[in-house]
Amino acid sequence: MDSIQPKRIFFFDIDNCLYAPDLNIARMMKQRIYAYGRKIGLDEASVVKTCGSYYRNYGLSVRGLVMHHQIDPVEFDEQVDGSLPLEDIIKPDVELRAMLKSIKTRRWAFTNAGNNHARRVLKCLGIADLFEGITYCDYSEPDFPCKPEREAYDRAMCEASVDDAQLCYFAxxxxxxxxAALNLGWTAVLVSPAIRTMGADKTHLQIQSIHQLPTVLPQLFN
Incomplete structure (x- = not known):
């Protein structure tokens, strides 16, 4: 019988977490957001500042664009996330797949991206079949929650049918x-090439690449 409780679940972020940030997908997405901002009437001088402000204040630029400019969120998703040439950039990751298959927890994707983008990335990586489900942002939903808001984590737990924060792992x-995950009692791992600090009372694990996950949580792997 598995030594790890079967109810334990690992929530994985997707973008810049399951693939390396040096693929520059975030940069391409920003360029498309700015282009969309110009399309709806934001001038060249203010589009970067405005979209950046929306990202900082609302968690995602699209939330501010919906709130202040009444954009069509479905159109935004199609013209921004949907236009990214993911299939040309992200390739199957055999090492990542093997690592995920060996983890002795349930697997769940947890992203601030939309459903279509999330599924495309997972498919490109060759790992879509390894996840029970995806908690994503539905841009068409009024006031949809996103990380780091507590409501987003509560939704992820609800959708994954887990009610004990101590059973939750997160990268x-x-x-x-x-x-935010640490504040809820989750075990959380920061995946970042750069060393980042948090509050003095926050104890977190950090790795430079998702492939290093077994080195900080060996008890979850075969």
Whole structure:
């Protein structure tokens, strides 16, 4: 019988976590967000500042664009996330697949991206079949929650049918998202090539690449 409780679950962020940030997908996404901002009337001088402000204040630029510019979130998703040439950039990761298959927990994807983008990335990596489900942001839902808001983590637990925070493990490239998970009692791992610090009372694990996960949580692997 498995020595690890079968109810334990590992929530994995997707973008810049399951693949390396040096693929520059985030940069391409920013360029498309700015292009969309110009399309709806933001001038060249303010589009970067405005979209950046929305990202900082609302967690995602699209939330501010919906709130203040009444954009069509479905159109935004199609023209921004949906236009990324993911299949040309992200390739199957055999090492990642082997690592995920060996983890002795349930596996769940937890992203601030939309459903279509999340599924495309997982398919490109060759790991889509390894996840029980995906908690994603539905841009068409009024006031949808996103990390690092508590409501997003509560939704992830609800959708994954887990009610004990001590059973939850989490990996993300955002220090804010990791800190929010720690505040809820999750075991959290920051995936970042750069060393980042949190509050003095926050004890977290950090790795440079998701492939190093077994080195910090060996008890979860064969």
């Amino acid at each position: 993300d490239d955002s220090a804010k998202n990791v800190e």
